[in-house]
Structure formats: structure tokens, C-alpha cells
Amino acid sequence: MLDLHQIFSMQKKALFFLFALCALGWGFTPYQSIFLGIGLGAFFGTYNFWILVRRMDKFDSSISEGKRVVSLGSALRFGSGVAAVAIAITLPQYFHLVSTVIGLMxxxxxxVIGAxxxxVKNK
Structure with missing residues (x-):
């Protein structure tokens, strides 16, 4: 199985393509707020996944050293999701709320698609 760092690097590559698609959609379609919302949500979703990768490393090192287990950062990830939604609610002329929530996911x-x-490749 791939480790979390490999998955994160693959996700970064896929998300750069998504951001490019969002930029093209923003520039060439009348749905600018939807594409900005998807981009904003994907940015915060990637930040959340980065936090998870970083906290999993700390968790693994704590377990292997026999130290007290630290939190996995659920509150911080929840807070960044709330921040993304707050930006979309505060600036509805720029960001579409539903597409921001979709972008977070x-x-x-x-x-899931990578897994x-x-x-399928290794069967």
C-alpha cells in the first residue's frame, strides 16, 4: 500500500490540474463564482489533508517512541473548513457556497479514487 506522503504528492499533482481547470472555468465561463468556490474549497481541503499527513507522522513517532499519543488535529481541520465556509458566506458575490463545500470534499x-x-492495478 502507498504511504501517506506518496498519496499526498499524487493529490497535489491532481489538485494543480483542478486549480488550472478552475482558473479556465473562471476566465471563460459565466459561472465564475462556482469555479472560485470549488477552488477555495479544494484549497482548504488540501490544507486539511496536509494537516492530517503531518499529524499522522507525529502520531506514528509518538507511538514508536512510547510517548503519550497526541491529537490528530480534528479541531484544526474542522476550523479550517468553517473558515472556508465563512469566506464563502461573507463574500457571496465571489464564492458560491455549495461549490465551496463540494471543493472541501x-x-x-x-x-478514494487513488485507493x-x-x-485494481495490483490485483
């Missing part, structure tokens, strides 16, 4: 969708592709 995109890194996790990429995670499926990996399992």
Missing part, C-alpha cells in the same frame, strides 16, 4: 474523493486505482 475533493481531496477525499481523490483519496481504487491502486487496488
Amino acid at each position: 475533493i481531496p477525499y474523493v481523490f483519496l 481504487i486505482v491502486y487496488s
Whole structure:
């Protein structure tokens, strides 16, 4: 199985393509707020996944050293999700709220798709 750092690096590559698609959609379609919302949500979703990767490293090192187990940062990730939604609510002329929430879930969708592709390749 791939480790979390490899998954995160693959996700970063996929998300750069998503950001490019959002930029093109923002520039060439009348749905600018939807594409900005998806981009904002994907940015905060990627930040949340980065926090998870970093905290999992600390968790693994704490377990291997026999130290007290630290938190996995759920409150920080929840807070950044709330921040993304707060930005979308505060600036509705720029960011579409529903697309921002969908964008928050995109890194996790990429995670599931990556796991499926990996399992199909190695069967």
C-alpha cells in the first residue's frame, strides 16, 4: 500500500490540474463564482489533508517512541473548513457556497479514487 506522503504528492499533482481547470472555468465561463468556490474549497481541503499527513507522522513517532499519543488535529481541520465556509458566506458575490463545500470534499474523493486505482492495478 502507498504511504501517506506518496498519496499526498499524487493529490497535489491532481489538485494543480483542478486549480488550472478552475482558473479556465473562471476566465471563460459565466459561472465564475462556482469555479472560485470549488477552488477555495479544494484549497482548504488540501490544507486539511496536509494537516492530517503531518499529524499522522507525529502520531506514528509518538507511538514508536512510547510517548503519550497526541491529537490528530480534528479541531484544526474542522476550523479550517468553517473558515472556508465563512469566506464563502461573507463574500457571496465571489464564492458560491455549495461549490465551496463540494471543493472541501475533493481531496477525499481523490483519496478514494487513488485507493481504487491502486487496488485494481495490483490485483
